[in-house]
Amino acid sequence: MPHRTLPALLRHEFSGYTPVKFRQDVVAGFAVTAVALPLALAFAVASGANAGAGLVTAIVAGFVIGGLSGAPYQISGPTGSMTAVMLVLAQRHGMPGIWVAGAMAGAMLLVIGLLRLGRFFAFIPAPVIAGFTTGIALIIAIGQLDNLLGIKTAAAPSAALKLLGYFRGGWLPDWHTLALGGLVMAGMLLLPKHWAARVPASLLAIIAASALNAALQWPVPVIGAIPHSFLLAQHLSFSSIPWAGLGEFVAPAMAIAALCALEGLLCGAVASNMTGIRLQVNQELIAQGVGNLLIPFFGGVPATSAIARTSVGIRAGGHTRIVSITYAATVAACMFVLAPLLARIPFAALAGVLLVTTWHMNEWESIRYIFGHRFKTAIITYLLTLTATITLDLTQAILFGALLSGAAFLNQIARIEIEVQAVDPARLRQRGIETAGKCSHMRVAYLTGPLFFAATGHFNEAFAQLKGTHALILSLRGMPLIDTSGLQALAALHARLQRSGGTLMLAGMHVDVRRMLERGGLLAAIGAENIFWSADQAIVAAEQRACAHCASSPA
Numbered sequence: 076m077p078h079r080t081l082p083a084l085l086r087h088e089f090s091g092y093t094p095v096k097f098r099q100d101v102v103a104g105f106a107v108t109a110v111a112l113p114l115a116l117a118f119a120v121a122s123g124a125n126a127g128a129g130l131v132t133a134i135v136a137g138f139v140i141g142g143l144s145g146a147p148y149q150i151s152g153p154t155g156s157m158t159a160v161m162l163v164l165a166q167r168h169g170m171p172g173i174w175v176a177g178a179m180a181g182a183m184l185l186v187i188g189l190l191r192l193g194r195f196f197a198f199i200p201a202p203v204i205a206g207f208t209t210g211i212a213l214i215i216a217i218g219q220l221d222n223l224l225g226i227k228t229a230a231a232p233s234a235a236l237k238l239l240g241y242f243r244g245g246w247l248p249d250w251h252t253l254a255l256g257g258l259v260m261a262g263m264l265l266l267p268k269h270w271a272a273r274v275p276a277s278l279l280a281i282i283a284a285s286a287l288n289a290a291l292q293w294p295v296p297v298i299g300a301i302p303h304s305f306l307l308a309q310h311l312s313f314s315s316i317p318w319a320g321l322g323e324f325v326a327p328a329m330a331i332a333a334l335c336a337l338e339g340l341l342c343g344a345v346a347s348n349m350t351g352i353r354l355q356v357n358q359e360l361i362a363q364g365v366g367n368l369l370i371p372f373f374g375g376v377p378a379t380s381a382i383a384r385t386s387v388g389i390r391a392g393g394h395t396r397i398v399s400i401t402y403a404a405t406v407a408a409c410m411f412v413l414a415p416l417l418a419r420i421p422f423a424a425l426a427g428v429l430l431v432t433t434w435h436m437n438e439w440e441s442i443r444y445i446f447g448h449r450f451k452t453a454i455i456t457y458l459l460t461l462t463a464t465i466t467l468d469l470t471q472a473i474l475f476g477a478l479l480s481g482a483a484f485l486n487q488i489a490r491i492e493i494e495v496q497a498v499d500p501a502r503l504r505q506r507g508i509e510t511a512g513k514c515s516h517m518r519v520a521y522l523t524g525p526l527f528f529a530a531t532g533h534f535n536e537a538f539a540q541l542k543g544t545h546a547l548i549l550s551l552r553g554m555p556l557i558d559t560s561g562l563q564a565l566a567a568l569h570a571r572l573q574r575s576g577g578t579l580m581l582a583g584m585h586v587d588v589r590r591m592l593e594r595g596g597l598l599a600a601i602g603a604e605n606i607f608w609s610a611d612q613a614i615v616a617a618e619q620r621a622c623a624h625c626a627s628s629p630a
Contacts (some may be wrong), residue, residue, distance in 0.1 A: 079144075079358070080126050080232075081143060081358060082131060083376065084145070084146075084295070084355060088147045088395050088396070090114055091397060092140060092394075092395065094223075096394045096395070097397065099391075099392040099393065099394060099396035100393050100394055100395055100398050100401060101397070102391060102392065103387075103388045103391035103392050103393030103398045103401075104267050104388070104397070104398045104399070104400070104401025104404075104405060105401065105402075106387055106388065106391035106403040107384050107387050107388045107391070107393075107398060107399075107401075107402040107403060107586065108276045108401075108402050108406055108409070109278050110276070110277065110278070110383065110384055110387050111150070111152055111273060111381075111384050111402060111406065112133075112406060112409060113131055113275075113277045113278055113281050113425070113428055114152070114153070114277070114381075114383075114384070114428070114432065115129040115130055115132065115133040115153050115406065116129050116130070116404070116417070116420065116425060117129075117425040117426075117428045117429050117432070118127035118153035118154060118155060118157070118158055118376075118429075119132065119153050119221040119376055120298070120422065120425055121155075121158045121215055121218055121219060121425075121429055122153070122157065122161035122162055122165060122173070122376055123161060123162050123164075123165025123166065123173070123243075123299075123303070124161070124170060124173065124376050125299075126298045126299075126417065126420075127301055127302040127307055127374070127410075127567070128307065128374055128375050128376050128509070129153050129375075129376070130269055130301070130406060130407075130409075130410045131302075131305060131307055131370075131373050131374055131375040132152060132153045132370055132375035132376050132377075132378050133152040133153065133377055133378075133402075133406045134305060134403045134406050134407045134410070135305075135366065135369060135370050135373055135378075135403075136151040136152050136153075136366050136370065136375075136378035136403070137150070137151065137152065137399050137400065137402045137403025137406065138399075138400060138403045138405075139362070139365060139366040139369055139370075140365075140366035140379075140380070140399075141362075141365055141379065141396050141398075141399025141400060141402070142362075142396060142400060142405065143353050143358070143361065143362035143365055143398055144358070144359055144362045144380075144399070145343070145355035145356060145357070145358035145359030145360075145361075145362065146215075146343055146347070146352055146354040146355065146359065147348075147352065147393075147394065147395045147398075148344065148346045148350055148352065148385055148388060148389050148393065148398070148609075149339070149342060149343065149354070149362075149380045149385055149395050149396075149399065149401050150311075150380065150381060150384040150385045150387075150388050150398070150402060151339075151360065151363070151366065151378050151379055151380045151381065151399070152235055152364050152378050152381060152384065153376055153377075153378055153621070154378070154379055154381050155212065155215050155271055155336045155429075155432065156207075156208075156210060156211050156337075156338050157209075157331065157334060157335075157376065157377045157378075157379070158211070158214070158215050158218070159211045159214040159234075159332050159464075160176075160213065160327055160331055160334065160377075161173050161331075161376055161377065162214070162218060163327070163468060164176055164327055166230055170309060170374075171311070171315060172309035172324065172327075173371075173376055173377070174310070174371035174372075174374075175311065175316060175317065175321070175324050175328075175371070176324045176327040176331055176377075177323055177328075177367055177370060177371045177376065177479070178316075178367070178368055178371045178372075179321070179325070179328035179329060179330045180329070180331035180332040180335060180364065180367055180377060181332075181364050181365070181367030181368035181369075181370075181371075182364065182547075183329065183332040183364070184258045184332050184335055184336060184360050184361075184363045184367060185360075185361060185362035185364025185365060185368065186364070187332075187357075187360050187364070188357045188358065188359070188360030188362075188363075188364055189338070189351070189357075189361060191288035191357045192355035192357075193336070193357045193359070193360050194356065195339070196333075196336045196337055196340055196356075198480065199337065199477075199480050200453075200456065200480055200483055200484070201438070201441050201445075201478060202347060202441070202445055202452075202453040202454075202456040202457040202460070202483070202611045203457075203460050203476045203480050203483070204337065204341070204438065204440040204441075205332060205437075205441045205445075205457055205460075206456065206457040206458070206460025206461040206463075206464065206476070206494060207337075207460055207461075207464055207472070207473075207476060208436055208437055208438050209437050209438075209442070209457075209461050209464075210234075210460065210462075210464025210465050210472065211436070211463045211565050212433035212434070212437055212462060212463070213234060213433070213461075213464075213465050214234040214465060215429055215432075215433045215436075216250060216430055216433045217234045217237050217238050217465075218234070218237070219425075219426040219429045220241065220426075221431055222252065222256070222296075222422040222423055222425065222426035223252060223253065223256040223302065223423055223426040223427070223430065224246070224249065224252065224253065225249025225253070225295065225423065226246045226247070226248065226249070226461070228241065228246065229238055232468070233465065233466050233467065233468070234465045234466075234467045235465045239290075241252040249295070251293040251294065251295050251423075252295050252421070252423035252426075253290060254322045254591050255284045255287070255293075255295065255421050255423040255424050255427070256284075256423040256424065256427040256430070256579065257427070258280065258283060258284050258424075258427070259277075259280040259281060259283075259286065259368050259423075259424045259426075259427030259428055259431075260427045260430060260431050261280075262276060262279060262280030262283060262284075263276040263277055263280050263427070263428070263431045264431060265277065266280070275387075276430050277428050277431075277432075280427065280428070281420060281424050281425075281428065281625060282422075284420075284421060284424040284427070285416070285419055285420050285421065285424060286351075286453060288421050288424075288485030289419055295421045295422070295423055296421065296422045296423075297418065297419050297420060297421050297422065298417060298418055298419070298420045298421075298422070298425075299418055300414075300418055301410060301414035301415075301417050301418050302410075303410070303411055303414065305407070306373055306374065306591040307372060307373065307374025307375075307494070308374075309374055310371065310372055310373055310374035310384070311371035311372050311374075312372070320332065329473075330473045331367075331377050333473055334379070334473075335363050335367065335377065335378075335379040336360060336363070336379075338379045338380060338381070338416060338499075339359055339360070339379045339380040340354070340356060340359070340381075341365055341382065342379075342380040342381060342382045342385050343356070343359060343380065345382050345386065345388070346382075346385050346389060349386065349389050350389060359380070359630065360372070360596065361374070363378075363379055363380075366378060371444060378599050383435070386536070388402075393489075413426070419433070425612075442457070445457060449548045452483060452486065452487075456479055456483050457465045459475075459479060460472070460475070460476050460479060462474065463475040463476065464476075483488070483518060485529050486523055488524065488527075488529075488535075489524075489525075489527075489529035489530045489533075490524055491522060491523065491524035491526055491533055491554075492521075492522070492523040492524055492553075493520055493521070493522055493523075493524065493531040493532060493533070493534065493537040494520065494521045494523075495518055495519070495520045495537060495538075496518065496520075497517070497518060497519075497523075504626040516543060516544060516545040516546065517544070517545070517546045517547075517548065517614065517617050517618065518541070518546070518547050518548070518552060519548045519610055519613075519614065520538070520543050520547065520548070520549050520550065521550045521551065521553065521610075522549060522551055522553055522554045523554070524553070524554065525554065525556045525557065525558075526554055526556075526557045526561035526565070527556065527557065527558040528558060528560035528561075528565070530561070531560050531561060531563075531564040533560070534564050535567075535568075538568055539571065541571070541575070541577065542575075544572070544575075544577055545576065545577045545581065546577060546578050546617035546620070547568075547572060547577060547579055548580045548581075548582060548614060548617060549576070549580070549581050549582065550580070550582050550583050550608055550609075550610040551581060551582065551583050551584045551585070551588060552582070552583030552584075552585075554584075554585065554588060555585055555588070555589075556585075556587055556588065557574070557588050557591050557592070558591075559595070562591060562592070562595040562597060565592075565597060566595070566597055566600070568602060569597070569600060578605060578617070578620075579605065579607045580601075580606075580607065580613045580615045580616075580617060581605065581606050581607070581613075582607040582608065582609055582610045582612065583608065583609055583610065584605075584606070584608075
């Protein structure tokens with residue numbers, strides 16, 4: 076499908092729009108709100124922000140990112156993938172650090188979308204994404220242990236060190252928080268599916284835990300006051316931006332931008348399979364860029380599209396981006412109308428929601444696939460990415476994952492297959508090719524895969540022994556590309572054959588390969604008389620030329 080602009084998307088999306096579809100969109104928006112509201116509160120608190128920041132993020136993201144999205148189904152808001160980056164930023168720089176990095180990430184996403192570079196995010200392999208997702212889920216879960224246990228432990232530079240701190244002892248859990256968190260987790264895991272289909276389990280569990288805590292008046296920390304404004308008292312302003320120190324925020328901003336793009340495009344891929352409507356990738360990145368540029372100026376945290384919330388909107392019968400706008404409007408209404416009730420939600424209840432959510436965050440299908448089929452490279456890639464995510468700063472982990480992706484990609488495409496065969500006259504006759512059948516000094520090599528710098532070693536080894544070969548035919552139909560290192564290896568092979576009185580013949584070249592050989596001067600050196608459409612033609616020509624040589628040579 077060609078790239079579509081936003082006006083073209085909107086015309087197609089609302090073509091034939093009816094009041095019935097509008098009502099379905101509104102109902103779907105209410106369903107999304109029921110799922111998104113507790114998650115918006117939980118992810119904001121887990122990030123080191125306050126509940127108000129989560130609500131404002133959901134509202135602005137729903138209106139702006141949903142309104143400008145590259146597909147009608149995308150639902151955006153605070154997500155778990157952002158939590159790990161923002162937690163580190165909050166510890167080092169407070170909320171101003173989250174706002175500055177979030178705005179910079181928005182600018183990066185906007186530029187990437189406008190330059191239509193979104194396709195490059197599809198190059199990250201599934202094991203790396205699965206490793207990141209599991210690592211981020213562990214970071215969130217470990218970060219919620221204090222709220223669940225009702226304790227306060229020292230901050231640590233990584234999730235792994237934070238987890239090790241619990242084994243040193245010196246703390247006692249609060250049974251009140253454990254009871255509330257356990258009630259929420261039990262409710263989310265054990266609630267009958269036909270009940271959860273009508274009201275999200277997380278919402279029912281939080282209501283039950285909050286009601287129990289209010290009735291018994293347990294001494295546990297709660298969310299506290301909810302602001303009654305879309306513009307929070309603490310927010311980013313142009314005067315508060317540390318212009319001289321922006322370099323310090325480039326790396327975390329890149330991490331946020333990468334996570335936004337990856338989660339948004341993964342969400343689009345899942346939703347596309349559910350609806351048959353393809354996500355316009357670059358328009359989605361533009362939407363996320365604009366949204367994340369604006370959100371910090373309202374006091375919110377970075378946002379991206381969320382698979383769970385998007386899936387709820389689709390299953391509830393949503394058709395257009397009116398679902399996202401309804402969701403944003405409903406969250407805004409809750410912010411004003413339900414503020415006294417939201418303020419009394421215990422942090423332990425939100426911890427319970429997040430602990431169950433982190434379990435569902437994992438790419439279980441992908442994990443089961445790579446481990447079930449014992450793909451060694453994929454398993455190692457997954458485990459290394461997971462380990463880096465929980466032991467390093469997440470920015471460093473993302474850089475490590477990108478390098479690992481490149482290494483895994485090179486490892487896969489560097490496997491050029493070379494099958495060298497002697498010419499068998501009997502087999503040729505079976506294919507209708509008549510030959511004299513007297514010459515045995517020809518070899519045919521079938522190449523499959525790209526010939527570039529990482530594959531030249533195997534290429535040179537395959538042709539190390541050419542003694543007695545007067546004609547070497549390379550069938551290149553399975554070779555899609557060649558780089559300058561490949562050209563040099565091919566030129567060296569040609570020169571070696573020439574010195575021994577042999578000939579190099581090429582057959583079945585791709586257009587791009589032929590163009591590179593022309594630019595490198597190799598076609599001219601080999602000669603047009605040694606270039607053929609197929610290996611069969613080259614074999615016949617080589618035998619005809621070699622008859623005199625064969626007759627004068629010893630058998």
